Amino acid sequence: MTFLDQMKKRRSIYSIGKNVKLDQAEIEQIIKDAVKFSPSSFNSQTSRVVILFGQSHDTFWHIVRETLRDLVSADAFEATNNKINAFAAGYGTALFYEDQDVVKSMQEQFALYADNFPVWSEHSSAIAQFATWTALAEVNIGASLQHYNPIIDEEVARTFDIPPSWKLRAQLVFGSIEAPAGEKTFIDDAERFKTFT
Numbered sequence: 001m002t003f004l005d006q007m008k009k010r011r012s013i014y015s016i017g018k019n020v021k022l023d024q025a026e027i028e029q030i031i032k033d034a035v036k037f038s039p040s041s042f043n044s045q046t047s048r049v050v051i052l053f054g055q056s057h058d059t060f061w062h063i064v065r066e067t068l069r070d071l072v073s074a075d076a077f078e079a080t081n082n083k084i085n086a087f088a089a090g091y092g093t094a095l096f097y098e099d100q101d102v103v104k105s106m107q108e109q110f111a112l113y114a115d116n117f118p119v120w121s122e123h124s125s126a127i128a129q130f131a132t133w134t135a136l137a138e139v140n141i142g143a144s145l146q147h148y149n150p151i152i153d154e155e156v157a158r159t160f161d162i163p164p165s166w167k168l169r170a171q172l173v174f175g176s177i178e179a180p181a182g183e184k185t186f187i188d189d190a191e192r193f194k195t196f197t
């Protein structure tokens, strides 16, 4: 498969399970490599990732559930709870952080670009998220990207001993593909691209 084929294979998979063929060490290595070999501005390597399996994955989704229980109306909570059950049914979760200490240090070192480093940090995180998501798809592990930050940040930091400078940006929840992705539509290329020769 070409790289573009791998990209096309990556989808948001919401029906995930624990019937994963790879062992945890193999998945951990795929995530580490995907993040490690993703580019970052000035090679600043601001991305940090916390990989959760088993009990830790369950604990994470418990935190999300209980945080939302306090914030969402009783009526709306049923749908929220069902969604969280679907994520908890997965095999693991990768929490994507950006280390703000490194961002600040880059701003100090390269004052001319100071305003850009927080933006580039976000770009780097997005690239790392995409690379991880696509690398997992390559080995037939389905995933979806979630954003329960910032409401869960404090409790997650306490539970998993996260350094204060790490800022949570996204959660990639993954597992075996129990149902295919929904249909995806695309806007016209003419709206998105301009080519000049």
Ligand SMILES: Cc1cc2nc3c(=O)[nH]c(=O)nc-3n(C[C@H](O)[C@H](O)[C@H](O)COP(=O)(O)O)c2cc1C
Binding pocket: 010, 011, 012, 013, 144, 145, 146, 147, 181, 184
């Ligand atoms: C920056 C970004 C943020 C997203 N946030 C969420 C999210 O919070 N929850 C979710 O279920 N999907 C989220 N998604 C997934 C998109 O809805 C999904 O990628 C898009 O509809 C295209 O579908 P596909 O992933 O199957 O190609 C996000 C995707 C991106 C790129």
